[in-house]
Amino acid sequence: MSRTTRISTAERLGHSFGRGWRAYVRGERRLSIWLASKGIPMAGVAVLLWVVKLVALGLLFYAAFWLALLLLLGLAAAGWAMDQQHPAEDDYELQYPTIEELRTTSGYDPNLHNDTSHEMYQDD
Incomplete structure (x- = not known):
């Protein structure tokens, strides 16, 4: 019987997410240092990064809105199709x-x- 504990899938996904987040933070820090070296003040760099993040969030919300609208229209069309009566079934008893x-x-x-x-x- 093996005494080694196996890492769960949730823990593995958490580690992957953590590595990705740390890589993102390192990239953001490198970008802010690079922008500061080009003569942009650190307050301007912080504002620019926040603007980029908010634009990305707005684009995600925009895409989610249209996806939800398409899903809603698809459900409405499916409901309308299910509600239709066939003429052969009207007089069948x-x-x-x-x-x-x-x-x-x-x-x-x-x-x-x-x-x-x-x-x-x-x-x-």
């Missing part, structure tokens, strides 16, 4: 034969149909 019609058929057995008023009915 399931009809059961009456007991008198059953008695006239060949091979009629009153015990199978629980027809207690028939003279050949036998209660066991």
Whole structure:
């Protein structure tokens, strides 16, 4: 029996996300240092980075809005399609034969149909 503990999928994904986040922060820091070396003040660099982040967030919201709108329209079209009635189904009605019609058929057995008023009915 192995005593080594295995890392779970959630923990593995967390480590991957953490590595990606650290890489993003390092890249942002390098960019801010590079912009500062070009003569932009650090307050301007911070504002520029925030503007870029907010524009990216706005683009994500814009894409999510149109995706949600398409999904809503697709659901509305599916609901409309499910609500449609076919002309062949309008006059179709399931009809059961009456007991008198059953008695006239060949091979009629009153015990199978629980027809207690028939003279050949036998209660066991």
